[in-house]
Amino acid sequence: MTTGNAVHGWADPDFAECLYAFRDNVTGGGELGAACAIYRHGKPVLDAWGGIADRRTGTPWTRDTAVPVFSVTKGIAALCVLALVERGLIDLDRPVSTYWPEFGSEGKDRVTVREALAHRAGVPVIGGPVDRAQLVDPIGMAARLAAEKPLFTPGSAHAYHAITIGWITSELTRRVTGESIGTWLRHHVAGPRSLNIAIGRTDADASPVATVDVPPEHDTPDIDPNDLMARPISMNGLIVPRISGVAALVNDPAIQRAELAGANAMVDAASLARLYAATLDPVDGERLLSAATVADACTIMSTGDQWGGMPGPTWGAGLMLPGGVQPMLGDGSYGHDGMGGSLAFAHAPSGISFAYVRNRAGRSGVVDPLVYRIVTRLADTFGLPLPRL
Numbered sequence: 001m002t003t004g005n006a007v008h009g010w011a012d013p014d015f016a017e018c019l020y021a022f023r024d025n026v027t028g029g030g031e032l033g034a035a036c037a038i039y040r041h042g043k044p045v046l047d048a049w050g051g052i053a054d055r056r057t058g059t060p061w062t063r064d065t066a067v068p069v070f071s072v073t074k075g076i077a078a079l080c081v082l083a084l085v086e087r088g089l090i091d092l093d094r095p096v097s098t099y100w101p102e103f104g105s106e107g108k109d110r111v112t113v114r115e116a117l118a119h120r121a122g123v124p125v126i127g128g129p130v131d132r133a134q135l136v137d138p139i140g141m142a143a144r145l146a147a148e149k150p151l152f153t154p155g156s157a158h159a160y161h162a163i164t165i166g167w168i169t170s171e172l173t174r175r176v177t178g179e180s181i182g183t184w185l186r187h188h189v190a191g192p193r194s195l196n197i198a199i200g201r202t203d204a205d206a207s208p209v210a211t212v213d214v215p216p217e218h219d220t221p222d223i224d225p226n227d228l229m230a231r232p233i234s235m236n237g238l239i240v241p242r243i244s245g246v247a248a249l250v251n252d253p254a255i256q257r258a259e260l261a262g263a264n265a266m267v268d269a270a271s272l273a274r275l276y277a278a279t280l281d282p283v284d285g286e287r288l289l290s291a292a293t294v295a296d297a298c299t300i301m302s303t304g305d306q307w308g309g310m311p312g313p314t315w316g317a318g319l320m321l322p323g324g325v326q327p328m329l330g331d332g333s334y335g336h337d338g339m340g341g342s343l344a345f346a347h348a349p350s351g352i353s354f355a356y357v358r359n360r361a362g363r364s365g366v367v368d369p370l371v372y373r374i375v376t377r378l379a380d381t382f383g384l385p386l387p388r389l
Contacts, residue, residue, distance in 0.1 A: 005026050005027045005028075005031075005050060005051050005052070006050055006051075006060070007022065007023045007026050007027060007048060007049070007050035007051075008048065008049055008050055008063070009046070009047045009048030009049055009050075009063070010046070010047060010048070011045065011046040011047075011048065012045040012046065014045070014381060015038060015045045015046045015378075015381065017377040017380070017381065018036070018038060018046055018374050018377045018378055018381070019046055019048055020377075021373045021374045021377050022034070022036045022046075022048045022050075022374055023048075023050070024373065025370045025373060025374075026050040026051045027050075029370050029373070030360070030370065031051055031358055031360055031370060032051055032052050032055060032213055032358070032359055032360035033049075033050070033051035033052045033053045033060075033061035033065070033067075033210055033358065033359045033360070034049070034050065034051055034061070034356065034357065034358035034359070034360075034370075035048065035049035035050075035061065035063070035065065035067075035268060035269035035270070035355075035356075035357050035358075036048050036049075036269055036354075036355065036356045036357075036374060037269040037270040037272070037273035037274070037354075037355050038273060038352060038353070038354050038355075038378065039273050039274060039276070039277035039352070039353040040350070040351050040352050040353075041280070041281050041351040042277050042278070042280070042281030042282055042283050042351075043277075044270070044273075044274075047063070047269075047270050049061050049062065049063050049065065049269065053065050053067075053208060053209075053210040053211070053359065054210065054211045054359075055211070055213050056211070059208070061210065061359075062208060063268065063270065064196055064207040064208065064268050065207065065208050065209070065210050065268060066196055066198070066201075066205070066207045066208070066209050066210070066266040066267055066268050067209070067210040067212070067266065067267065067268070067342070067357050067358070067359050068210075068212055068247075068250035068251065068256070068264060068265070068266060068340070069265055069266075069267055069272075069338045069340070069342040069344075069357055070246065070250065070263060070264075070338030070339040070340050070342065071162070071262065071263060071336060071337065071338045071339055072265060072267070072272070072336050072337065072338040072342050072343070072344050072357075073166070073199060073260070073261060073262060073263055073264060073265035073336075073338070074165055074166070074169075074261075074262055074263075074318065074336050075318070075319060075320065075335055075336025075344060076185070076197060076199065076265050076267075076272075076275065076336075077165075077166060077169040077170070077181060077199065077261040077262070077265075077318070078117060078169065078297075078317065078318025078319055078336070079189070079275065079276075079279065079288065079289070079318075080169065080173060080181055080184060080185055080189060081113070081117065081169050081172055081173065081317075081318060082289055082293055082294075082297050082317065082318070083188070083189065083288055083289065084172075084173065084176055084177070085293060085297075086288070086289050086290060086293050089176045089177070090113060090172065090176055091113070092112065092113045092114040092117075092296070092297070092317055093112050093113070093114055094112060094113060095109060095110055095111060095112055095113075096108070096111055096112065096113055096116050096121070096168070096172065097109050097111075099113075099172055099175045099176055100142075100146065100171055100172060100175050102143065102146040102147070103145075103146040103171075105146060105147055106147070106148065106149040106150060107149070107150060107153070107154065108121065108122070108123070108146075108150060108154050110154065110155070111154035111155055112155075113172065113317075114301060114317045115154065115155050115301065116165075116168050117165075117168070117169070117301075117315075117316075117317040117318035118158060118301030118302045118315040118316065118317060118318070119158045119159060119160055119161050119165065119302055119306075119312075119315055120154060120155050120156075120157065120158045120301065120302060121150065121154050121161065121168065122150025122151050122152045122153065122154040122156075122157075122159070123145055123148045123150050123151070123161065123164055124151065124159045124160060124161040124162065124164055124231075124232040125148075125151065125164070125228070125231040125232055125236075126141070126144055126145055126148055126164060126235070126236070127144075127148060127149075127236075128144075128236070129236055129237075129238075130235040130236055130238050131238065132238065135235060135238060135258070135260070136254075136255065136258035136259075136260070138166075138167060138170045138171070138174075138180065138181075138258075138259050138260075138261070139171070139174070141167050142167040142168075142170065142171035142174075145164055145167050145168070145171075146171075151307065152307050157306070157307035158301075158302035158306055158307065158312060158315065159232075159306045159307040159308065159312075160232060160306060160312060160313075161232065161262070162232040162233045162262060162263075163232065163233065163235060163260065163262045163263055164232070164262070165261075165262045165318075166260050166261030166262025166263060167261070167262075169181060169261045169262075169318070170259060170261040180200075180259055181199055181259060181261050182198065182199040182200035182259040182261075185197065185198070185199055186198065186202075189275070189288065190271070190275075192284070192286070193274060193275070193278060193283055193284055194271075194284075195267075195271040195272075195274060195275055196267060196268045196270075196271040197265060197266070197267045197271050197272065197275060198265065198266050198267075199259050199260070199261055199264065199265050200256075200257055200258055200259035200264075201253075201256045201257050201266055202257070205266070207268065209253075209256070209266065210359040211251050211359060212247040212250060212251055212340055212359050212360075212361060213247075213359055213360050213361070214243050214244040214247050214340075214360075214361045215360065215361070218243065218361050218362060218363050218364075219242055219243050219244045219361075220241075220242045220243050220364055221242070222242070223241055223242075225237040225239075225240065225241050228308070229308060229310070233246065243339055243340065243361050243364060246263070246339055247340065247361065249263075249264075250263065250264050267355075267357065268357070269355045269356065269357045270355075272344045272355035272357065273344070273353045273354060273355035274353075275288075275344075275353075276335065276344055276345065276346040276353035276354070276355070277346070277353040279294055279346055279353075280294075280346050280348060280351055280353060281351060291348075294334070294348065295348075296317070297316050297317040297318070297319055297334070298316040298317075298319060298321060298334050299316055299317070300314060300315070300316060300321060301315050301316055301317065302314065302315040303315070303323065311324065312324075313326065316334060319334040319335065319336065320334070320335055320336045320337065320345075321333065321334055325337075325365060325366055325367050325368075326343065326345075326367075327367065327372075327387035328343075328345045328347065328354075328375070328387070329345070329347040329350065329352065329354075329375065329378065329379055329382075329384055329387070330347075330379075330384060330385055330387070331349075332347050332348040332349040332350075333345050333346070333347045333348075334346060334348075335354075339361070339364065340358065340359075340361040340362070341358055341360075341361055341362030341363075341368050341370075341371065342355075342356060342357045342358060343355070343356050343368070343371050344356075350382050350384070352378065352382075354374075354375065354378065356371050356374065358370075367387070372387055375387055
């Protein structure tokens with residue numbers, strides 16, 4: 001049943017302008033379905049959702065609708081690794097091979113966890129054909145990645161490890177905890193905080209799921225899937241290296257049940273904002289990360305042009321820092337965006353955490369006008385410099 005682009009939810013009066021901006025996005029700004037949530041100092045101040053979860057059926061978006069968030073997954077996985085740092089199980093400045101000895105082959109023995117999380121390990125691609133059964137086998141793909149010869153001297157440059165970063169974070173988690181990253185996330189992060197966040201859906205995940213829609217005008221151009229710049233996404237031709245191709249992948253229920261820690265988390269906005277809130281303040285009496293761990297993880301590791309000459313984001317230890325097409329709320333922000341246009345971040349100076357998820361892909365390579373319609377209102381609320389649009 002189609003209910004149109006109705007918007008539901010609430011906002012603290014101080015954040016009413018953000019709610020109005022979200023309503024504009026859904027009722028006339030071009031969204032199909034979306035949700036936005038904001039926390040401040042560990043408490044919710046905005047929780048809104050609306051529109052259609054599936055264009056084919058007209059199913060309305062509900063508060064607990066989960067949606068594939070593409071590379072927002074990388075930020076979630078990074079927070080899991082940083083939680084292990086917080087617990088003393090991982091040291092960011094020790095080599096990855098300390099915890100995963102096989103990774104030290106082919107000259108990768110000195111690449112640190114911090115460098116690997118900042119896309120400096122030199123292994124954004126993997127050799128040989130990859131089929132779907134292999135893609136959803138994180139242990140097997142981690143073994144292949146460990147044997148891979150780097151494209152460049154690790155630590156000397158950065159290149160976006162679009163999917164392979166997920167096998168780094170997942171294997172590190174498995175080596176030090178004995179649990180897969182999806183299981184560890186469920187047991188130690190999502191479960192204790194009642195978060196509807198999964199890297200690998202299970203039968204226990206009963207929330208409705210939105211279907212990502214890619215309008216033709218927002219799709220990316222055709223590119224040879226075997227081109228070196230396409231292979232980090234295409235997995236040597238398995239995945240069509242366009243937004244529509246990756247959307248087809250993450251919309252597949254079988255893929256949603258796999259643990260691809262770089263690409264296929266399923267979340268709702270309130271849970272995502274709550275996760276980042278727990279990196280700033282206690283949530284349900286417990287803080288996920290200390291201020292010292294957050295500050296250390298936000299040390300800039302990679303910025304400027306990537307290996308190969310393309311511009312890239314600014315990275316800390318697995319966290320995207322403000323710059324380029326994601327100014328967030330400026331200095332003190334950290335989080336991650338996703339190919340479809342979803343975004344989650346925290347801003348330490350204001351105590352704000354923010355999440356925006358959607359199922360109609362936005363334009364890539366630009367400061368998204370719908371997401372930043374809300375972020376600019378948020379900046380204005382705190383008298384912060386407006387994000388550069």
